[in-house]
Amino acid sequence: MITDFSERLIVQEVSPRDGLQIEPTWVETADKIDLINQLSLAGFSRIEAGSFVSPKAIPALRDGDEVFRGIQRQPGVIYVALIPNLKGAERAMAAGADELNLVMSASQTHNLANMRMRCEQSLSAFGDIVSFTAGSEVTLNGSIATTFGCPFEGKIDEDRVLQFVDAYLELGMQGVSLADTTGMANPRQVHRLVQRVLTRLPASALTLHFHNTRGLGLSNVLAAYEAGARRFDASLGGLGGCPFAPGASGNICTEDLVNLCDEMGIETGIDLPHLLTLSRRLPALLGHEMPGQVAKAGRNCDLHPAPVGLS
Ligand code: COA
Ligand code: ZN
Numbered sequence: 001m002i003t004d005f006s007e008r009l010i011v012q013e014v015s016p017r018d019g020l021q022i023e024p025t026w027v028e029t030a031d032k033i034d035l036i037n038q039l040s041l042a043g044f045s046r047i048e049a050g051s052f053v054s055p056k057a058i059p060a061l062r063d064g065d066e067v068f069r070g071i072q073r074q075p076g077v078i079y080v081a082l083i084p085n086l087k088g089a090e091r092a093m094a095a096g097a098d099e100l101n102l103v104m105s106a107s108q109t110h111n112l113a114n115m116r117m118r119c120e121q122s123l124s125a126f127g128d129i130v131s132f133t134a135g136s137e138v139t140l141n142g143s144i145a146t147t148f149g150c151p152f153e154g155k156i157d158e159d160r161v162l163q164f165v166d167a168y169l170e171l172g173m174q175g176v177s178l179a180d181t182t183g184m185a186n187p188r189q190v191h192r193l194v195q196r197v198l199t200r201l202p203a204s205a206l207t208l209h210f211h212n213t214r215g216l217g218l219s220n221v222l223a224a225y226e227a228g229a230r231r232f233d234a235s236l237g238g239l240g241g242c243p244f245a246p247g248a249s250g251n252i253c254t255e256d257l258v259n260l261c262d263e264m265g266i267e268t269g270i271d272l273p274h275l276l277t278l279s280r281r282l283p284a285l286l287g288h289e290m291p292g293q294v295a296k297a298g299r300n301c302d303l304h305p306a307p308v309g310l311s
Pocket of ligand 1: 052055087089114
């Protein structure tokens with residue numbers, strides 16, 4: 001297959017959710033709102049702005065209600081909320097989320113660790129959420145965490161992942177995300193699974209969610225893109241990680257992804273200088289360096305003056 005690199009790549013920014021959920025430093029509600037407002041001006045069409053989970057499970061995002069109510073919505077931006085159960089759906093709808101991202105793991109062990117439920121219980125809760133949201137304007141996306149590998153169980157059977165994709169589609173969800181929770185995916189595996197999933201749903205309904213835990217994040221993006229995927233999650237600065245997955249670390253870094261796309265001529269519609277400005281503020285907000293690289297190195301086109309005295 002010859003890949004058409006002129007096809008637009010859609011980036012869903014997840015730093016306000018995946019990015020902040022693992023941070024030990026409390027980020028004030030006003031600072032979360034300011035971050036989302038700034039991200040809303042950078043050209044994203046989709047921002048995962050928070051989660052509505054147990055505040056005991058993820059204290060860092062316990063203010064999701066105030067955050068969603070406080071943001072300045074930009075037209076054309078879909079504000080997504082991650083939820084695990086019906087209570088999360090009720091809270092997210094009341095706070096005005098445009099889309100609910102329903103999450104469970106392909107791995108039974110990780111789902112028990114993360115959601116304190118078996119996969120079957122998660123699916124049953126998702127059925128309740130579908131009924132609850134029927135007739136509303138909210139859209140539903142189903143995420144499958146640990147799709148490409150689990151830190152407890154290791155490899156995940158691809159057919160099991162496909163069964164969950166089918167279950168989500170049967171429930172009537174509009175989108176599906178395949179998540180590599182702890183960066184265990186490799187490009188060949190990604191290419192194969194994306195091709196298989198795209199026989200079931202269009203590229204406009206599939207999102208890939210990669211973590212750069214083992215340095216393969218952007219390689220996996222290219223493999224997925226070549227297999228036909230067009231939507232990707234990424235996090236400003238390369239923040240992110242699941243607190244219930246040992247060894248978890250950051251999502252693929254948004255500005256590194258956008259820089260890659262700019263260099264390759266893949267359109268994203270995202271303003272890279274704006275992103276770099278935002279990313280360079282994160283160390284002061286969170287008290288540590290970011291894993292992302294382009295914010296430190298600058299864009300390819302950010303040249304340096306030649307040393308003086310060259311002849
Ligand atoms: N929002 C707020 N509170 C919630 C909630 C939600 N979506 N779901 C449950 N709760 C509350 C209950 O009201 C109850 O409160 P109480 O102790 O004051 O009575 C408490 O949490 C326990 O409820 P229960 O239904 O027994 O949940 P649990 O302890 O079995 O935990 C989850 C299940 C799914 C709520 C929890 O594991 C969770 O939130 N996990 C998400 C983890 C996550 O976000 N991981 C990273 C993203 S993938
Ligand atoms: Zn993640």
